[in-house]
Amino acid sequence: MTRVYQVPHQAFGWLVGGTLLASLPHLWSGPVWLQLSLPLLLGWRVLAHRGRLSLPGRNVRVLLLLGAVLGTFYSHGTILGPEAGTCLLVAAFGLKMLETFRFRDARVVVVLGYFVLATAFLFGQGPLLSLYVIAVMMMLTAALIGLHHPRGVGNAWRHLRLAAVMMFQALPLMVVLFVLVPRIEPLWSLQMDEPDARTGMSDSVSPGDIGRLSESDEVAFRVSFEQGVPEYRERYWRGLVLSRFDGRTWSRADNAAVDAIDYDWFPREPEPPWLHRLREARQGEEYSYQVILERTGRPWLFALSVPFTDGENRNIGMTRDMRLTHQGDVNQRLAYNVRSYPRAARAMDLDERERELNLRLPGDGNPQARERARALRAQAESDHAFAEAVLRWFNEEEFHYTLSPSRLGDEHIDEFLFSTRRGFCEHYASAYAFLMRAAGIPARLVGGYQGGEMNPLGNYMRIHQYDAHAWVEIWLEPAGWVRVDPTAAVAPERIEFGLERALDERGEGRGAAGVFSRWRENPVLRGLGDFTDYVQFAWQNWILAYDRRDQLALFEQWFGGTSPWRVAVALGIMLGIIVLPLALWILVRRPRYGPLQREYHRVVRWLARRGVRPRSGETPRALIGRAAVELPASAEPLRAWGSAFESVAYGADGGNEQAWRELRRAGRALRSPIPGRSRSRPGDGEQAHSADSER
């Protein structure tokens, strides 16, 4: 008769719960059939455990497996790759629960559970997910403990507690391994297919684009300053420079135009002259900071003007329009160090082709605007005065700053400037740049973020999507490219305090997103928000960003070098530091030996060195008797000691000084070498020495 293995009851709950929770992160984003079938499979298993249903036979299991493979293929078009692979893995994991016929199977489920759990990190590495993984890991460990306990013994909660204790004990080891285990550059990289991987600024700005971004509360990037935090109104994070205008949309100059002016530079390339000049001009105000950019799916990076990188990341280059750029799209969170020198901008020259590019306007359209530009320029003494005059015009006339501008027709700029006069930052920037170009002043639109909110915890700045902004740079001799923000002329609060405040003063909100952002006004909720964001930030900064470079730097700092033996020694010492107190603690916790036990163990050790080891549960008398037979040379003193020990330990002489002395004397006599004593066993020539060395 074959007995079907029954998963012990105290382990079963943890096993089913652990299976479900380990799969949960995958179910979340997984296909519907998986979401439905996994709970069903687990339900089946639970009923089988209760004896309501029987576990499926071989044929049914094969069919189910086939179904899982087909389902995966149906959902992902393949059964390879990370998404399809984990989908199949989770399905197979659920099926394995239906196959727990033996103890071994149940154990496989637990081990598989650990693996499935670990694959959750393929899709996210946040602090909450990590906590979750640890919690589920604890459950699976509790299941493992339960499995190894005989039936009917043990309490499931106690097993969970034990698992928690075990994981807590593993914590120091985890930290040491995290810090010290060599980081190997990945041997392969997984390409995740993410739907809608692109967020934030796109590479062109049309009216309404930035207004849409303002509805998003997502964090665009975080910045921690090492030196100097700019004023709010100076927080212009440049990302894109848009030089081409088609009457409606601002976009980047095409490749041909860009290539002609030796547009960008990456580390290890020879430095173009413009970069050399910029470097020479690094003086005055300086900001030093690290940007942690969220995934954008686009190549541009954000920084204050004029940014220089330390060149450590070879994929980050600089462009002639004084931006940082990334080789390839930023498909994962990216941290980069920047030093910005706002004054260096004046060192930049204006190439003829560049001037032409930044003056180009569509051949016709917007006649009113062109006319107004010419008129104002004629009144003004200089380009500079003209630029001021246009700003004044924006400020003095009835222009409105609003998230809900009126619809514009074909004559875009004209309609905005002369009839609707309601717009968001891109409307003003676009119109302003148009007017400048129309008056013969090179102008370009800059897209990026303006603002940023300091988190008092962790002392870093958060820049949200709703801080997205567009402004203008114009070329003025001799200053070079000068930043002009026409929005500041219309809604100075936007630049001083941010979008929220600017809209508030106009009795406007940011729609649905704005309602949720109201909590910022409550200090408690605000503190909570700051705190959770700080945890995120610290996690990224300290855990996820810890890479080979940091590790080597750490080794360098701690051990003065990165050579393997140094690291090995350090590893040994660190482990020693952890193990030693633990060992001491265990030793201290152990009941101290009394004098009697010390006498006994001294002799036991003496015997052990001679090959006579006490057996489990052996009494002193039996041990001595055996030893006397095995070591005939010492039989006499052994017996003497044995009887002395017995009379002290168990006999009537326990408190008798005389008996104690007798015992100690017998012990010494036993351990002292006796001339001419020889061992019965061959090959133990060192015996006399060891006996000597014991005194």
Place this chain on the structure above:
Amino acid sequence: MQLLEQSLERVGRVVLGKEEQIRLAVACLLARGHLLIEDLPGIGKTTLAYTLARVFSLEYRRVQFTSDMLPTDILGVSVFDPEQKRFHLRKGPVFTQLLLADEINRATPKTQSALLEAMEERQVTLDGLTRDLPEPFFVVATQNPVTQTGTFALPESQLDRFLMRVSLGYPAPEVELDLLAGGGERSRTISVEPVMDAGDLLQVMARVEEVRASRELLDYVQRLLDYSRTCGRFAAGLSPRAGLGLLRAARAWALLAGRDYVIPEDVQAVAAPVCEHRLQAVSGAGARGAAEELLEAVAVVR
């Protein structure tokens, strides 16, 4: 001391080849405990009990337990005497020095518990009058293995009342040969002469109490008890009563060995008969005896 040795030897002449069990039975008697003999019928349980009674000159009664037995069949009953016009107690078989309760697990639980109560209290309460049982009072109960039909297994709480449980087992071949050659055992039993009287026995029992158990030894016993409770292999650990019993049995064993102090060997010798019927191993635990496991796991000297 010689008397004890002599009595052991006398019993050994009747119950052949069972020196170990005889010694245990005597130790149990000396430790004022009751003995449970578990074995198949016809192994010599009754003979052992009877011989013990003869050797120590104890008053001996035997009750064969059956399923229709009532408590009064053991304890006694008040009978109305028409001449003196009052009730008169007719004492049951329990009023004796050595009671052989044969096949105790054939009786119903009600009857069993009547006896077991008397064993524990060493007194019987009938019609509101409490009567002491004679001194010494020693019950030897025999029990068929529970797998046999028509038996009521003793519950754990009642098994705890027996200090020791021993089983005799089949005799060794040469011993059995002697047995077969020697004719009926009854004839040998009759011929056993007493070695001590009840007074001597009580004196020896008093000496058991005086056997020294050192701090070190008590520590060992305590650790044995502790292990049985914490190791997780037994449904329930040993009770404090079991611990006291273990110590008392070890003392008696030491006395039988002619020592006035207990050594760990004494504890180990009596551990199996004292502990095994009180420990129920949970399934999955090894097939080895519970006591064996206990002794192997606990270090004698800390």
